[in-house]
Amino acid sequence: MHRLTGPGLSAFDRHTQSQRSYALLSNQLSEKQIKNLHSQLSSFRTALTSFAVTHRDRIQRDPAFRHQFQQMCASIGVDPLAGPRRGGWWAELVGMGDWAYELGVQIVDVCVSTRERNGGMIEMGELIRVISKLRGLDKEKEKDKIGFGGGGEITEEDIVRSIKTLEPLGAGYQVVDIGGRKFVRSVVKELDQDQAAILALARAQSGRVMEEDLVSQHGWTRERARVALENMLLRDGMCWVDAQDPNGSAYWVPSAMRWD
């Protein structure tokens, strides 16, 4: 009988010992392989990133080139559209990520469903709050699980970027700055100078605007103030009227009122 595989109790010991060494060796080998793969992957990432950056404009502008780029990504098993938002590579560099689109859909959803309440102007903070509620926590966890950018909460920057991706649709979504506060506008019509001035004033006065305020603070004629306010009230539905104010008709802008 061979010594190493000979009978006797010690053979069992030998057997387990050699198994253990094999396992150790295999671990070391696969670790090395993984490390190799990682470095390959990261150099690949860098290459692809620099490629995406260099050809960014062409990828965005030239459909044929974009198609080839996508095919190249597909052939190496990478989906350029399955884009994360942070820590992500090409999707972000090329400026097209599903994440941004998905968020875009939610922005449209919120803007449209609250439009009749706020006349198509929603405050940035409010929008973020509603969308965060809409997304819920579970969904975010799921995202983390498959390795997408963590964090979870939506920032103002995300909204701004996402609205940019909506631009080609011509839906007229825009971020506007009124009196130092950001609003997302979803009404197609242009917000003219006068309306912007009224909204800014409404913000400063907790929502209430009167003809008199515009005359005294902006030097408008009474006519101009009345026309602008009546337009907002009747045509755009952006404000409510209060006929019981002791000083005459008062106009209230819901999106500028503070609700507890």
Next chain:
Amino acid sequence: MALSTHTTSTGYLLPSIHSAPPFFTQQPNPTTLSIATEQWIRLILGYARHRKLFFLRVEDAETPGNDWDEVLRNERINRKLLPTYLSYILDTMVKKNLAAYEPPKQTRAVLLHWRLPEEWAEALHEWATSTGQLNSILTFYDITDPPLESSLTGIPIPLLRKAIAILAKTNRAQIITIADGEGVRFFTGNK
């Protein structure tokens, strides 16, 4: 000024929109008007259910000192629901079957359906069953003012009639003429 909810002296929680001054004016923009009216209807029915109020009249908005003061007025911001707007709201409610003009053929007072007549019919039949009064003849008074208070205590006769009529359609009740007026008899029946 922040708009906040408010609990009335009868313990009803008014929504924050009730402290917004323009809420008390009839809005000229049709979209805005329908939103505001929707809010008013919800508020009126909620309050009626809370206080078991069955009637709402245009007069309630005209003169203070009635059950509806807490809702139709907001002293804190010095606003009150204008009678013309209330009459528009009542009209909308009647169109949506959330109220019925009572008495009929006028538009100044309504009977509120904070429970639909169909729901009242079920409640009525359940009460008759659980108190063991099936098959016996009851006067309307027995129902509206029973010795043991029930969810039907104080139900207005016109509403009671509607509920009985609904039950009669499925043979679960029958109006009977008795010596001093009318009575009703309930049967087991199935829905």
